[in-house]
Amino acid sequence: xxxxxxxxxxGVGLGLRTVHYGRIVETQxxxxxxxxxxxxxxxxxxxxxxxxxAVAARYPVAxxxxxxxxxxxxxxxxxxxxxxxxxxDRTKARWVSDHLCWTGVGGKNTHxxxxxxxxxxxxxxxxGRVRAVQDFLGAPLALENPSTYVEFxxxxxxxxxxxxxxxxxxxxxxxxxxxxxxxxxxxxxxDPRTYLAAVPYDRVVQMHVAGHTNHGTHIVDSHIGPVIxxxxxxxxxxxxxxxxxxxxxxWDAEIPGFEETHAEALKAQRYLGQQP
Amino acid sequence: MKLxxxxxxxxxxxxxxxxxDEVDRRLTRGPKLDAxxxxxxxxxxxxxxxxxxxxxxxxxxxxxLGDDAFEDVCRRYVERFPSEAPNLNAYGRRMAETxxxxxxxxxxxxxxxxxxxxxxxxxxxxxxxxAAVPPEAWGDVRLTASKAVRxxxxxxxxxxxxxxxxxxxxxxxxxxAPSSTVVYRSGRTxxxxxxxxxxxxxxxxxxxxxxxxxxxDRAGDAPPEHVTAWFREWMASGLFVGVTPP
Numbered sequence: 001x002x003x004x005x006x007x008x009x010x011g012v013g014l015g016l017r018t019v020h021y022g023r024i025v026e027t028q029x030x031x032x033x034x035x036x037x038x039x040x041x042x043x044x045x046x047x048x049x050x051x052x053x054a055v056a057a058r059y060p061v062a063x064x065x066x067x068x069x070x071x072x073x074x075x076x077x078x079x080x081x082x083x084x085x086x087x088x089d090r091t092k093a094r095w096v097s098d099h100l101c102w103t104g105v106g107g108k109n110t111h112x113x114x115x116x117x118x119x120x121x122x123x124x125x126x127x128g129r130v131r132a133v134q135d136f137l138g139a140p141l142a143l144e145n146p147s148t149y150v151e152f153x154x155x156x157x158x159x160x161x162x163x164x165x166x167x168x169x170x171x172x173x174x175x176x177x178x179x180x181x182x183x184x185x186x187x188x189x190x191d192p193r194t195y196l197a198a199v200p201y202d203r204v205v206q207m208h209v210a211g212h213t214n215h216g217t218h219i220v221d222s223h224i225g226p227v228i229x230x231x232x233x234x235x236x237x238x239x240x241x242x243x244x245x246x247x248x249x250x251w252d253a254e255i256p257g258f259e260e261t262h263a264e265a266l267k268a269q270r271y272l273g274q275q276p
Numbered sequence: 277m278k279l280x281x282x283x284x285x286x287x288x289x290x291x292x293x294x295x296x297d298e299v300d301r302r303l304t305r306g307p308k309l310d311a312x313x314x315x316x317x318x319x320x321x322x323x324x325x326x327x328x329x330x331x332x333x334x335x336x337x338x339x340x341l342g343d344d345a346f347e348d349v350c351r352r353y354v355e356r357f358p359s360e361a362p363n364l365n366a367y368g369r370r371m372a373e374t375x376x377x378x379x380x381x382x383x384x385x386x387x388x389x390x391x392x393x394x395x396x397x398x399x400x401x402x403x404x405x406x407a408a409v410p411p412e413a414w415g416d417v418r419l420t421a422s423k424a425v426r427x428x429x430x431x432x433x434x435x436x437x438x439x440x441x442x443x444x445x446x447x448x449x450x451x452x453a454p455s456s457t458v459v460y461r462s463g464r465t466x467x468x469x470x471x472x473x474x475x476x477x478x479x480x481x482x483x484x485x486x487x488x489x490x491x492x493d494r495a496g497d498a499p500p501e502h503v504t505a506w507f508r509e510w511m512a513s514g515l516f517v518g519v520t521p522p
Contacts, residue, residue: 046393080362109359109360109362122279151306154282187306218313
């Protein structure tokens with residue numbers, strides 16, 4: 001598989017969470033890599049950075065953000081980008097990712113990953129902003145497909161087409177979250193394999209898996225609990241299509257101890273053909 | 277731009293329930309939920325997320341007010357103070373000003389804890405640095421306070437209440453009584469230390485950078501051996517990170 005921006009396959013990693021700081025720093029367990037939530041280490045000069053420095057000194061890390069708001073019609077936040085770049089340099093993060101979404105307008109932040117209308121106008125708008133961010137960072141930005149709960153009547157194309165065209169137009173990387181594909185497929189009634197078939201895998205630098213909450217009428221991407229079997233199977237299929245790429249488990253609610261969380265991440269290896 | 281108009285509408289509906297009558301026109305129905313049901317995932321999540329953030333910052337205030345009253349306070353807070361920052365580290369900083377009396381004092385204490393978590397806490401001033409000060413100059417040295425220190429005066433004994441809740445003693449909400457507490461971080465641990473009026477006067481002077489002798493004189497009638505003990509404890513605890521000779 002060509003391209004992938006020369007970024008390495010880091011193996012199977014884990015989202016770094018506060019409840020595991022002590023265990024990780026004090027005992028330095030064998031973990032391929034950690035993904036950090038960028039904003040947790042911004043606008044602070046204190047304890048979060050002290051933990052992060054200890055982790056980044058020992059493990060490869062990648063940065064994953066939730067407030068870039070790449071799809072917003074607000075101007076790009078230069079102060080945010082400056083801090084993001086400084087954090088990347090401080091941690092020697094292998095790459096920086098965020099979501100194909102917007103988080104607010106008019107200077108307000110909902111702290112949610114709000115859905116985009118998939119229109120030609122939005123495509124042009126986001127592509128231009130991705131290019132600007134990449135120029136600022138001096139590196140490719142990896143954009144993640146979000147979980148969504150609504151679709152706009154004005155949308156002109158499915159998400160997978162928007163994402164593929166965006167990646168091409170902006171020449172950016174992708175973070176493929178197969179749980180999000182599953183969640184959105186359930187919520188909107190499409191076949192997740194239709195989505196996977198349309199992904200430009202040469203741009204995928206990382207994949208996410210996570211648990212979710214199925215309310216019957218809809219699924220919420222809660223990052224709670226173990227990953228369900230159909231999501232693992234989607235991971236296996238996508239990973240084979242990509243020809244091998246970094247994989248990461250997100251677990252953000254009712255987080256168990258480190259051993260259990262890491263063991264859940266390592267289940268990925270079964271679906272990647274890396275262990276019997 | 278159409279995109280901007282769409283986002284203005286969506287954000288207004290999520291944050292302020294504005295334009296909810298447009299949901300059916302702008303959003304499609306899903307396989308199992310109508311458009312409004314789908315949209316409400318975002319609408320309910322917005323408030324819940326910020327209330328959860330405030331509950332993380334103010335666990336003792338939540339205990340004191342009770343779950344329902346705390347939720348009401350938070351909902352009003354969310355309505356009054358929409359977030360404008362990329363993260364929620366400082367989101368709850370104005371809680372005390374939305375409250376009165378004991379609750380306001382307690383919020384100030386809990387916010388001080390949040391603040392010192394996010395301030396750098398370098399190691400205490402070293403014994404070598406102290407030893408380098410000539411004895412005759414001690415009275416005129418000034419100490420450099422750690423940024424991870426907050427000295428607070430209250431109209432209620434909120435630190436005692438805080439500790440009692442932590443100890444699962446189910447304390448009653450106390451009546452008014454002046455109190456002082458210093459909140460500081462040493463290493464990765466946040467500490468709260470109750471202060472007598474004399475201790476507060478001395479510590480406030482030292483944190484303000486007054487010369488040592490002048491600051492210690494603010495102890496008034498307190499026994500000198502007590503003042504010496506306070507000073508040693510504060511130095512060892514990391515409240516001060518540097519010493520400047522005259």
